[in-house]
Amino acid sequence: MNQTFISDLQSGLDALKASGTYKKLNHLASPQAARVQMEGRGEVLILSSNNYLGLCDEPSVVQAGIDGLKKFGAGTGSVRFICGTFTVHRELETAIARFVGTEASMSYVSAWNANEGLTASVVEEGDFVISDALNHASIIDSIRLAKAITKCTTAVYKHSDLDDLVEKLKANKGAKRRLIWTDGVFSMEGSIAKLPELIQVAKDHDAVLIMDDSHATGVLGELGRGTAEHFGVLGEVDVITSTLGKALGGAAGGFVAGPAALCDTLTQRSRPQLFSNALPPTVAASALASIEFIEAHPERVRTLRENAAWFRQAITEAGFKPLDGATPIVPIIIGETADAIKMSEMLLDEGIFVTGFGFPVVPHGTARLRCQISAAHTREDLDYAVRAIKKVGQKAGVLK
Ligand SMILES: Cc1ncc(COP(=O)(O)O)c(C=O)c1O
Known part of the structure; x- marks a missing residue:
């Protein structure tokens, strides 16, 4: 010792x-x-x-976990690409994509993992990644990791300050690709990102907009579909990440939702997918039941x-x-x-x-x-x- x-x-x-x-x-x-x-x-x-909708002990959500346990057993025993992909993962990922308004989604054991694996999986040297100053720690670490691995260029813009964001994007217009990371809801302030403006800035500067909607999924919008629904811009955010550990049953798990080509790329390259066991089927079953509950209620x-x-x-x-x-x-x-x-x-x-x-x-x-x-x-x-x-x-x- x-x-x-x-x-x-x-x-x-x-x-x-x-x-x-x-x-x-x-x-x-x-x-x-x-x-x-x-x-x-x-x-x-x-x-x-973070039990925003009270689904942690909602009977149908708990029962789905019990049924999942009986049908699929206690764990996956593997990472996704080896033998850890279960039919309930496919059902959950289809439901997530439908709910948040994207083509596809990919689940992770936490939103932390989803965020952490994302940046480095999609950027290369010569790319530019910029992040809101109040973004969640998992985004900050994701960008730090991407910088260390790929030598991409990074910057932080003042919280919700679009002038600062635009100035920094202009200064990096020579970059091969530009990525903007924002929280949908900033967790310590409870404030909402200026999403319509961010979408416009991303368009103007040929950037990819990534939004972590962990505190908005199941919470914002008439039907709980998140920040994009709140602003009437469903389907206009390039990539949405979020957690299954808050409004969606509160167990654990997270996801990246976006184009099918992105989700397939994550299957091929995202290190938490390649080197860590898949989301337990019990948790996937409860999260799926949570989405179905919100859609019905x-x-x-x-x-x-x-x-x-x-x-x-x-x-x-x-x-x-x-x-x-x-x-x-x-x-x-x-x-x-x-x-x-x-x-x-x-x-x-x-x-x-x-x-x-x-x-x-x-x-x-x-x-x-x-x-x-x-x-x-x-x-x-x-x-x-x-x-x-x-x-x-x-x-x-x-x-x-
Ligand atoms: C904005 C945001 N992103 C990601 C996470 C991480 O979520 P998870 O518990 O699924 O790892 C949190 C949780 O605190 C969060 O607030």
Whole structure:
């Protein structure tokens, strides 16, 4: 055992504890839902999960997983191109493409993997990749990896600043190919990308637009089909990536959706496809049932939208200033990381589980309680949450 290694790690952990930024794990002993059983706490109201549509414990989604387990067994035992491709993968990928409005799709064990494998699979030396400053960490790592592997040129444009984007595209007009990466919904802000404008910029500069819609799939648009549906531009984004781990059942998994030639290229070249086992069939079956559920129950998406609007207004009336937005992510800015973490602990004492996010996830001084609303919340749940946040805000001196 290398003791120096262990004591170095321990001092890093001690420093996090001393600064009040150490993350403790809470254990749930019941399905993910509006209210859960938390070990050592009893019943707790969840205001922090990506279970936007409440499908984690939806009976048809759970049953599809059980049926999938019985039909296909516990795992794939292989990567896709060897012997790990099951018929349920094909069914799921057809449903995903139909749902998000693309020709084809390819599933992965996570959206992290989908994103990470994508850039390096489609760029070469001489190409130019540009990314919004607030894009998700998986996109940032994907571009870093692509740069290291292919020596492509990369840049970051200021968050949602199209002038900056255009300027950098012009400066790289000699590149063989240009790729623009954006989140559909920016997860720490709850804001939506300026998609119609981005589509136009991509057209004007002969660029490929890639959008990670992880917080929008099942959430935005009348039928939950995502950011493109929200803006009425379904079918106009070159490539959409997203997760199966949020609104679509919340288990795990992700996908890349786009032209069939892209998905085939990923089968041939994407390293997470080539070197890592396929999505477990049980999870694929539950995700497929989630998509079918949303297609049959658009009212669930409407409930989510109404709940989010109600909460945003109620928390504002309670005296907080949440960041503006039209998504179920409602961030309440607290300021210092330690204060946000302390408030989230105080809220847990009130039976509300909402995570405080601070540096390095968000910039210094903008630590926040990120409230995430679900269609599974009742008005009583949300009303209780608002009253508890107000009480804790006053106690913590954040709300005068
Ligand atoms: C925008 C975005 N992309 C990708 C991911 C990764 O999703 P997954 O859990 O499927 O790896 C997340 C999850 O936090 C996310 O918010």
